[in-house]
Amino acid sequence: MKSNGISGASPMTWLATAGLIVVVAVPFVFIILQGIFPQLGRGSLAAPLTHLPGLFDDTRLWRMGGNTVLLGLSVAILAALFAIPLALARALFKVPFALFWDVALLVPFMIPPYIATLGWIMTLQPRGYLQQLVGFNLSGFLFSLGGMTFVMALNTFPLVYFALSRTIEAVGSRYADVGRVFGASPWKSFWRITLPLSTPGLVASMLLVFSAAIEEYGTPAALGRRAGFDVLVTEIDLRVSDWPVDLPGASIFSLLLVLLSLAAFLVQRWILNRRSYVTTGSKPQHKEKRPLGKFSLPVLVLFAIVTFLATVLPLFAILSTALSKTISGGLAWNNLGLSNFSSISGNSAGALKALSNSFLLGISASLLTGLLGAVSAYVVVKTRFRGRNILDTMTVLPNALPGVVVAVGLILAWNFPGLPITPYNTPFILLLAYCCILLPQPVRYTTAALHQIGDNLEAAARVCGASAFVAFRRIILPLIAPSLVTSMLLVFAVATRELVASLLVAPVGMQTISVFIWRQFEQGSIGLGMAMAFVTIILTTLLPLCLIALLRRGGMVAE
The missing domain is CATH 1.10.3720.10 (MetI-like)
Structure with a gap:
């Protein structure tokens, strides 16, 4: 038995619907419209398909x-x-x-x-x-x-x-x-x-x-x-x-x-x-290897060869370039130093600002996708809302939307003539791009967790007078928190270094980590770009791992 009727879940249903329309549907619809109406960017629907x-x-x-x-x-x-x-x-x-x-x-x-x-x-x-x-x-x-x-x-x-x-x-x-x-x-x-x-x-x-x-x-x-x-x-x-x-x-x-x-x-x-790929027995085999x-x-x-090619060699190249005083000096001891890392700490070319921009956007994207993902998954899995299959499709759609497509859709949607207010050319356009690209992660994790939670606890809360929102906040959310937190950390790690959407829709004068690195290579400051790349790899790998370890000690993240 489902725990909620249409009316009981309506506040979260409206929240999920509005969020998915803004984050997912708007850029996708405008890509289709622009493909049909070539003059759409000028505010005209003339000459379709010509x-x-x-x-x-x-x-x-x-x-x-x-x-x-x-x-x-x-x-x-x-x-x-x-x-x-x-x-x-x-x-x-x-x-x-x-x-x-x-x-x-x-x-x-x-x-x-x-x-x-x-x-x-x-x-x-x-x-x-x-x-x-x-x-x-x-x-x-x-x-x-x-x-x-x-x-x-x-x-x-x-x-x-x-x-x-x-x-x-x-x-x-x-x-x-x-x-x-x-x-x-x-x-x-x-x-x-x-x-x-x-x-x-x-x-x-x-x-x-x-x-x-x-x-x-x-x-x-x-x-x-x-x-x-x-x-x-x-x-x-x-x-x-x-x-x-x-x-x-x-x-x-x-x-x-x-x-x-x-x-x-x-x-x-x-x-x-x-x-069918189902075996006769339903349990995994535990036979000794x-x-x-x-x-x-x-x-x-x-194993050693593949590890060397996939891990050691790229990291060696990144770190060697980051430590090189000049690229023409090559691999020589007298050409190695920490000058590029010192330049980053000194905010050369806006390096520290790029780091802070990416970390702020990554944190914001993880919080927004976590909220929207949890609410959307709840509406799809736990309510009888008639349009939940449409919402489910909208949560899956970003899987088929590459970052460059999302960026194009956002440009078309929010640069449309006559809009009274628009996030275009502001940091919010980047936030929308990251949320659209990475929304499936919290949805997927939360959906799996919700399918493992029975309806009895929530039904008991509703019998005792709790609203759907209170039952979600006091019962469902703590139960799905381990999976949700894990997915949000993944969103943070990916969002802080996303490239193509950042290049296309970043506001004028604003740099993220990926834009900074790409531009340093274009401008010939290769060592500075690689120093930022090495810092990025360390931070976006170690910070989530450390946070997971701390949360796991407190029982907030699943093993």
């Missing part, structure tokens, strides 16, 4: 769409090739130093992609760190589709590694052992039994990698343009930021990117619905 024939006849649209799909598929496949052998070893065997490898392989995911890419540029470019150490460079490889795929796969493969290793660990090796008893080889048992049973985790994580790859801006912008490999994200940025501004074209390219993201989720659903035996050394070497 620009479409010329746009669709432009071969660049299809070329960049094809490039985007090719890049996404390439990154997803290579990330799986990196992750599958590591996940298999981690899940089924006693890997020495397993916890260390888990932590080491989590670091690449904590490094913002554009920062990792800048580190690879400093390493592989002509006269880069690789050439200084061994005498040759790999710039030809780096500035190519293969180089982009390699760099992006190293940044995203932890998604596949952690999802697949946990899935295989839950499946266990019992079913593969049965296959071995009936004469199957180890390879055949893995290919015909273990891997198919792990399909849900593998497919879901690979499609997340695909979506992340087609939405990524920093790596294609830094590497793809020099390679002549343009994708939809960079073209959208070009049409919005370069004169003459082409808002109708940007909206069409944005809608195409949204369709690709939605197609990825539909493919995932189609694959998982084709057959096997020793690696003679494969211990090869497995350790494999």
Whole structure:
């Protein structure tokens, strides 16, 4: 039995509806409207669809769409090739130093992609760190589709590694052992039994990698343009930021990117619905993991190589560049120092202001998405509001809205002629962008927690005279707090270093961390940019971890 009727939940229903309309629906609707009405930016609905024939006849649209799909598929496949052998070893065997490898392989995911890419540029470019150490460079490889795929796969493969290793660990090796008893080889048992049973985790994580790859801006912008490999994200940025501004074209390219993201989720659903992946038993297998035996050394070497490429080398490049007094001085002891970090502490080029801006926006975004996510999830899960399915769709929609699309939608919506008041060209436009992009995190965590809470406690409170709001605040909110706090910390970590929306909609004269780093590279102050990047990695990784540890001691965060 549901705990609330329509009228009882109406205050929170109205709050959730209003919040989702402002944060999610407005930018998405304006992208569609701009795609239909080319004169919308001038306040006119004249000549609908007249620009479409010329746009669709432009071969660049299809070329960049094809490039985007090719890049996404390439990154997803290579990330799986990196992750599958590591996940298999981690899940089924006693890997020495397993916890260390888990932590080491989590670091690449904590490094913002554009920062990792800048580190690879400093390493592989002509006269880069690789050439200084061994005498040759790999710039030809780096500035190519293969180089982009390699760099992006190293940044995203932890998604596949952690999802697949946990899935295989839950499946266990019992079913593969049965296959071995009936004469199957180890390879055949893995290919015909273990891997198919792990399909849900593998497919879901690979499609997340695909979506992340087609939405990524920093790596294609830094590497793809020099390679002549343009994708939809960079073209959208070009049409919005370069004169003459082409808002109708940007909206069409944005809608195409949204369709690709939605197609990825539909493919995932189609694959998982084709057959059942449920085992006979419902509980995870707890069989003791096997020793690696003679494969211990090869497995350790494999973990070490991937860790070196994904974690050690980018961090080395970032820190070496940050410590370099001059880039031309190279890797020499007399060229190392803390001058770039001193410049940051001295607020050179507005570094401290950029840090404070990003931290304030990150905290605000985490609080707003936490509130809106909790209320929206509650309305969807715990009420009988007739429009809750529409609200549920709106909470999921940002999953298919890349950051560049959100930015374009906000520009179209809040720069519309005749608005009496607008957040455009103020910090609030950035806050709206971060909230739209990151809202699914609190919603997803809170929804899972709400499904585990029965209706009896809330019903008892309502019988005793408590309103829906009081029952939510005094009963539901404390119960979902562990999951909600965890998601808010994730929102904070991502929001403080978000790049593409920050570049497109940041007010004139305002810098965030990501804008500061990007502009320092454009202006040639590479050491200062890398010093800020290193500070960002440390702060956005350690601060949430420390806060989680403190809250966990107080019982506020789930283990």
